[in-house]
Amino acid sequence: MESIIIVLVGILTSVAIYLLLSKNLIRIILGTAILSHAVHLLILTMGGLKSGTVPLLGENAERYIDALPQALILTAIVISFAVTAFILVLAYRVYQEYGTDRMDELRGSNDEQ
Amino acid sequence: MKSNDLILQTSTRVVFFIIFLFSIHIFFAGHYTPGGGFVGGLLMASAIVLLLLAYDFKTVKEVLPFNYLGMTAIGMLIALTTAAGSLVFNVPFFTHWYDYFDFPLLGKTSIHTAMFFDIGVYLVVVGITLTIIEMIGGDS
Amino acid sequence: MKLINLVVLPIIVPLFIGTVLLLFRKSLLAQRALGLFGAAATLVVSLFLLAKVAEDGIQVVTLGSWAAPYGISLVSDMLSILLVATASLLTLLVLWYSVYSLGEKRELSFFYPATLFMLTGINGAFTTGDIFNLFVFFEVFLMASYVLIALGGERIQLRESMKYIIVNVVAAALFVITIGYLYSITGTLNMADLAVKLGDIGSMGVISTVAIMFLVVFGIKAGIFPLYFWLPGSYYAPPLPVLALFGALLTKVGIYSITRVYTLIFTTDVAFTHDMLMMLAIATILFGSIGALAYMDVKKIIIYNIVIAVGVILFGVAAFNEVAVTGSVLYLIHDMLVKALLFLMIGVLIFITGKTNLREMGGLIRHYPVLGWTYLVAVFALAGIPPLSGFAGKILILQGGLEGGFVWQSIVVALSTMVVLLSAIRIFIYAFWGAEKSFNSPPKAKYVNRMIPVVILFVITMGYGVFIEFLMPLFQATGTQLMDSSLYIDAVLGGEK
Numbered sequence: 012m013e014s015i016i017i018v019l020v021g022i023l024t025s026v027a028i029y030l031l032l033s034k035n036l037i038r039i040i041l042g043t044a045i046l047s048h049a050v051h052l053l054i055l056t057m058g059g060l061k062s063g064t065v066p067l068l069g070e071n072a073e074r075y076i077d078a079l080p081q082a083l084i085l086t087a088i089v090i091s092f093a094v095t096a097f098i099l100v101l102a103y104r105v106y107q108e109y110g111t112d113r114m115d116e117l118r119g120s121n122d123e124q
Numbered sequence: 125m126k127s128n129d130l131i132l133q134t135s136t137r138v139v140f141f142i143i144f145l146f147s148i149h150i151f152f153a154g155h156y157t158p159g160g161g162f163v164g165g166l167l168m169a170s171a172i173v174l175l176l177l178a179y180d181f182k183t184v185k186e187v188l189p190f191n192y193l194g195m196t197a198i199g200m201l202i203a204l205t206t207a208a209g210s211l212v213f214n215v216p217f218f219t220h221w222y223d224y225f226d227f228p229l230l231g232k233t234s235i236h237t238a239m240f241f242d243i244g245v246y247l248v249v250v251g252i253t254l255t256i257i258e259m260i261g262g263d264s
Numbered sequence: 265m266k267l268i269n270l271v272v273l274p275i276i277v278p279l280f281i282g283t284v285l286l287l288f289r290k291s292l293l294a295q296r297a298l299g300l301f302g303a304a305a306t307l308v309v310s311l312f313l314l315a316k317v318a319e320d321g322i323q324v325v326t327l328g329s330w331a332a333p334y335g336i337s338l339v340s341d342m343l344s345i346l347l348v349a350t351a352s353l354l355t356l357l358v359l360w361y362s363v364y365s366l367g368e369k370r371e372l373s374f375f376y377p378a379t380l381f382m383l384t385g386i387n388g389a390f391t392t393g394d395i396f397n398l399f400v401f402f403e404v405f406l407m408a409s410y411v412l413i414a415l416g417g418e419r420i421q422l423r424e425s426m427k428y429i430i431v432n433v434v435a436a437a438l439f440v441i442t443i444g445y446l447y448s449i450t451g452t453l454n455m456a457d458l459a460v461k462l463g464d465i466g467s468m469g470v471i472s473t474v475a476i477m478f479l480v481v482f483g484i485k486a487g488i489f490p491l492y493f494w495l496p497g498s499y500y501a502p503p504l505p506v507l508a509l510f511g512a513l514l515t516k517v518g519i520y521s522i523t524r525v526y527t528l529i530f531t532t533d534v535a536f537t538h539d540m541l542m543m544l545a546i547a548t549i550l551f552g553s554i555g556a557l558a559y560m561d562v563k564k565i566i567i568y569n570i571v572i573a574v575g576v577i578l579f580g581v582a583a584f585n586e587v588a589v590t591g592s593v594l595y596l597i598h599d600m601l602v603k604a605l606l607f608l609m610i611g612v613l614i615f616i617t618g619k620t621n622l623r624e625m626g627g628l629i630r631h632y633p634v635l636g637w638t639y640l641v642a643v644f645a646l647a648g649i650p651p652l653s654g655f656a657g658k659i660l661i662l663q664g665g666l667e668g669g670f671v672w673q674s675i676v677v678a679l680s681t682m683v684v685l686l687s688a689i690r691i692f693i694y695a696f697w698g699a700e701k702s703f704n705s706p707p708k709a710k711y712v713n714r715m716i717p718v719v720i721l722f723v724i725t726m727g728y729g730v731f732i733e734f735l736m737p738l739f740q741a742t743g744t745q746l747m748d749s750s751l752y753i754d755a756v757l758g759g760e761k
Binding site for chain 3: 090
């Protein structure tokens with residue numbers, strides 16, 4: 012099971028990198044979102060996948076899985092949520108200011124001001 | 125931009141309260157089972173986003189005249205103050221405390237400092253989500 | 265009474281006051297007063313903590329009373345508290361400077377809360393003893409820095425902040441991936457516990473890989489070769505007080521993290537990991553030198569000097585002996601102080617002339633002698649001319665480097681001093697000497713206002729150099745703690761029994 016998920020992580024990462032390398036701002040932002048999903052999936056897998064159990068409930072549980080990766084993912088999701096929201100707002104401002112959402116059209120010399 | 129979707133508007137009036145109550149339920153359920161301030165807050169925020177979809181910014185602002193950024197700040201202060209209670213008792217930061225109380229109507233139930241922390245989280249999540257939505261969609 | 269929570273205070277005081285500031289976003293007076301008060305209060309508590317750490321050794325608090333390897337530990341050893349105190353001091357002075365220079369519109373667009381949140385994140389990153397918590401604090405100060413870099417929303421700022429954010433988001437993803445790998449190898453995230461577990465495992469290919477991945481992640485923040493590509497462009501964009509904060513504090517968090525993981529956790533395969541770090545440090549110095557000499561823009565020159573300093577500090581860490589590491593810490597603190605000082609001085613210079621290009625300046629020494637001569641002395645301190653503040657650190661780094669047998673690398677480091685001196689003194693020669701060229705000649709009062717925090721920082725920086733002898737016990741303790749990881753491990757894991 013782990014190997015399948017790792018392959019999935021690989022696919023998601025390559026999709027994310029493909030999107031990150033494109034010139035469209037929205038595609039780049041989507042790329043960062045997908046990249047964060049790939050990463051979360053990776054942590055989940057790294058904690059070990061065991062089917063059919065829940066995190067530790069009570070002291071006498073027979074089987075349980077490591078709850079720490081889930082806590083890490085929750086934290087990471089919240090952070091990527093905040094960052095994505097911020098980039099979206101910023102991208103909107105960039106669009107308003109420059110009138111374009113293509114990265115190559117944002118280019119220019121630093122001395123323009 | 126005045127939206128005029130009658131079906132959406134009518135059902136939103138009902139669904140909004142269902143989501144709202146469910147978010148409160150999830151919030152208190154987080155005491156011992158899955159749930160809590162973060163999920164509850166997100167549900168509440170999505171309920172308000174539903175209102176925004178059905179009506180428009182002006183109407184929603186009239187119905188819910190909150191300063192969402194202030195709400196975030198107050199939520200954060202509640203959470204921090206709860207955690208800082210450990211400073212007073214000189215135990216490691218974030219150490220929690222609980223006890224059982226008898227309340228009229230509710231009966232014997234437990235009060236947990238984590239709940240006050242979660243109230244803060246709830247407010248922060250609702251506040252910050254709607255601040256973001258206002259920023260992105262506010263001027264269109 | 266034993267105060268358990270002293271370690272937490274430098275983190276929560278700015279967080280608390282920053283949050284209160286969100287409630288008074290319209291009042292300029294409240295923003296300024298509370299902002300300065302927040303930074304000052306943070307400085308006071310961190311000085312208390314410094315005294316305590318110096319007296320009683322490493323301080324630990326385990327959050328929520330969850331015992332050490334399971335809960336999150338906050339650990340304040342000499343290195344972390346020295347950096348926390350310096351960061352708080354610099355934030356206070358830069359905030360003071362921005363009261364006079366930033367302009368009302370920017371001050372009211374969340375400048376003070378964002379700065380305090382950034383201080384929260386930075387202090388947290390310096391203090392935490394948990395590798396995932398380090399990531400969280402990284403994100404806290406990065407979020408704040410996103411706000412600060414876009415502050416005011418000029419065209420160039422928007423463009424540069426977009427790049428800055430995307431670079432950092434990818435770096436954050438890489439950070440989490442690395443943590444995931446580390447967790448799957450060891451099953452723990454507590455740095456002290458990691459040190460024990462990895463010490464038991466010994467040298468293993470996959471661990472060295474993870475070590476290099478950490479170097480990449482922190483290297484993007486610190487600006488080591490070849491990962492500093494984003495730094496000159498992004499740091500150029502924001503207003504000067506923000507640039508001073510970024511230049512003095514943000515890259516240093518990356519350096520701190522590299523120092524921490526390479527002295528505490530990844531010490532089993534020194535021949536590979538530290539040699540890699542050594543090569544990158546030397547390359548950083550070389551490429552930073554090229555940049556510093558190539559530009560005629562005052563901001564760019566000092567920004568490339570950040571890159572050189574990163575190389576010098578990491579050279580000391582890579583040499584990995586007590587003398588060199590002590591020197592690195594000395595130089596790290598010196599660099600934070602002197603970079604903030606130089607950026608603020610450049611800020612005054614740009615304010616006077618209204619330009620950033622050196623070719624358009626000249627002959628200012630007659631009108632602004634205080635700025636001119638303090639700038640000259642600050643440049644000498646930057647280059648490390650005795651008895652000024654850069655000297656002690658650099659000489660220890662070189663001594664350590666030679667002891668470790670890194671002869672030609674040490675020569676490169678020594679020669680970089682010349683480049684630093686040359687690049688920064690050019691500003692003095694062009695801007696203060698030579699034929700007088702037109703400048704704004706702003707009102708005297710505004711100039712004096714800006715100079716007060718600059719002069720205070722100048723005096724502190726000089727004091728740090730001249731009276732370093734009195735501070736040496738602190739730094740020797742830092743070097744000992746860094747090289748003897750059992751002190752850190754015992755403080756975190758042993759204290760709970």
